Amino acid sequence: MKIQGKMFLWLSVFILAIAVLYGVWSKEPVGTTALFLAFGLAAMIGYYLAFTARRVDQMAQDDKEADIADESGEVGFFSPHSWQPLSLAIGGALAFLGVAMGWWLLYFSLPVILIGIFGWVFEYYRGENQNQ
Numbered sequence: 842m843k844i845q846g847k848m849f850l851w852l853s854v855f856i857l858a859i860a861v862l863y864g865v866w867s868k869e870p871v872g873t874t875a876l877f878l879a880f881g882l883a884a885m886i887g888y889y890l891a892f893t894a895r896r897v898d899q900m901a902q903d904d905k906e907a908d909i910a911d912e913s914g915e916v917g918f919f920s921p922h923s924w925q926p927l928s929l930a931i932g933g934a935l936a937f938l939g940v941a942m943g944w945w946l947l948y949f950s951l952p953v954i955l956i957g958i959f960g961w962v963f964e965y966y967r968g969e970n971q972n973q
Contacts, residue, residue, distance in 0.1 A: 843894040843903050849887030856880040923964060928957030 860876035867873070894903075901911035932954035939946030 843891070845902075846887050846889075846891030846894050849883050849890060851887075853880050853883035853887055856883055920964065923961070925957050925961035925964060928953060928960065932957055 856876060857880045860873060860880055863869075863876055864873035901907040904911070932950045932952075935946055935950035935953060939950055
């Protein structure tokens with residue numbers, strides 16, 4: 842994690858230099874503010890990663906002599922397929938369409954969004970006493 846922290850800290854230095862250059866050259870406040878906010882975000886992420894890297898064990902990407910197989914192993918459980926993101930996308934599209942065309946469309950989008958959220962949360966839930 843040390844390399845990720847260094848990358849974000851160097852990125853924040855680069856964004857700060859670009860923000861100062863852009864602010865002096867363009868005299869445009871919105872873009873300059875956005876660049877300074879991007880600098881703050883990159884600096885926060887870089888500081889967090891660098892601070893966390895001191896407290897965790899060394900990972901394979903921190904070792905220059907490491908092989909690809911050194912980081913192998915189980916990463917986690919990923920759902921093979923799910924229809925819930927489609928429901929959330931349709932509900933979100935209806936909600937944004939409701940903001941643009943008429944607020945009455947939000948009444949139709951809210952149940953679709955709730956069905957997608959509840960379906961995603963309880964997708965693999967089969968009850969508390971399934972194994973008994």
